Amino acid sequence: xxxxxxxxxxxxxxxxxxxxDTDPLFWPLRYDERGLPLTDVIIDGKMHxxxxxxxxxxxxxxxxxxxxxxxxxxxPGATRLEDRRFIDISGNETRVPVWNLNHLIISGIRxxxxxxxxxxxxxxxxxxxxxxxxxxxxxxxxDRRFMVDFRKNRLWPTYIPSVxxxxxxxxxxxxxxxxxxxxxxITAIVGGIKLKLLLDTATSHSMLFADRLPSDTLFSGCKTVxxxxxxxxxxxxxxxxxxxxxxxRNESAIVISGNRPNxxxxxxxxxxxxxxxxxxxxxxxxxxxxxxx
Numbered sequence: 324x325x326x327x328x329x330x331x332x333x334x335x336x337x338x339x340x341x342x343x344d345t346d347p348l349f350w351p352l353r354y355d356e357r358g359l360p361l362t363d364v365i366i367d368g369k370m371h372x373x374x375x376x377x378x379x380x381x382x383x384x385x386x387x388x389x390x391x392x393x394x395x396x397x398x399p400g401a402t403r404l405e406d407r408r409f410i411d412i413s414g415n416e417t418r419v420p421v422w423n424l425n426h427l428i429i430s431g432i433r434x435x436x437x438x439x440x441x442x443x444x445x446x447x448x449x450x451x452x453x454x455x456x457x458x459x460x461x462x463x464x465x466d467r468r469f470m471v472d473f474r475k476n477r478l479w480p481t482y483i484p485s486v487x488x489x490x491x492x493x494x495x496x497x498x499x500x501x502x503x504x505x506x507x508x509i510t511a512i513v514g515g516i517k518l519k520l521l522l523d524t525a526t527s528h529s530m531l532f533a534d535r536l537p538s539d540t541l542f543s544g545c546k547t548v549x550x551x552x553x554x555x556x557x558x559x560x561x562x563x564x565x566x567x568x569x570x571x572r573n574e575s576a577i578v579i580s581g582n583r584p585n586x587x588x589x590x591x592x593x594x595x596x597x598x599x600x601x602x603x604x605x606x607x608x609x610x611x612x613x614x615x616x
Contacts, residue, residue: 378523379460
């Protein structure tokens with residue numbers, strides 16, 4: 324009887340121990356060598372390290388073995404969709420199979436109607452360093468508002484202001500965003516010309532395609548954004564963002580030589596250099612991107 328009571332007590336404690344490792348309100352963030360956000364989560368009883376990539380409109384990019392396991396576990400809740408063509412900012416194209424999951428539970432939080440694809444490292448990469456981590460994309464949050472605290476390194480996968488006062492001590496600037504097949508686009512201004520930038524937490528620096536810029540655009544050297552680089556390594560220019568109150572903020576971007584690849588619906592990328600050390604709220608149903616002071 325004593326042994327049975329002890330066993331029961333241990334079993335009752337186990338859920339509490341698990342919750343201590345994964346706070347149900349937020350997920351801790353850490354960063355890779357490029358300063359891009361990662362979080363460790365539990366999916367179907369297994370640990371996954373996922374990069375937060377708002378530049379991907381898909382819900383998740385998983386290693387093939389893990390993806391097959393998720394599809395198998397989901398059973399009738401998994402539907403094979405048509406293969407989809409993806410184009411990166413280098414102009415490279417790839418086609419991948421797509422699955423829709425009725426729901427996916429990540430560290431105890433349920434996400435509904437999620438599309439997942441096999442993970443493939445690709446894209447424009449500084450220093451030829453391709454991503455190696457699985458990805459949680461913008462599509463995971465398609466029906467909600469979420470918050471990322473890049474100061475204290477926390478991600479709230481579901482953010483309800485009335486539940487927490489975490490955002491009350493900050494001043495916020497809010498910007499309208501446009502949902503497209505690529506993701507969320509925010510309007511930037513260069514020399515009086517409006518450009519559409521893809522909101523992307525998986526890009527360390529903001530970027531602009533050279534052919535989208537006015538002919539009289541002024542440039543500076545690469546040290547402007549990367550002190551350890553040579554000025555000849557890249558060209559840099561500035562752009563401005565105007566919030567809903569009409570206030571402007573200036574930011575820097577690396578200029579990508581050549582023309583924007585066919586098939587892309589944006590003129591550049593709003594990267595982590597804008598969001599680092601700030602709090603960010605992305606309200607997908609409300610089409611609003613908010614940035615703390």
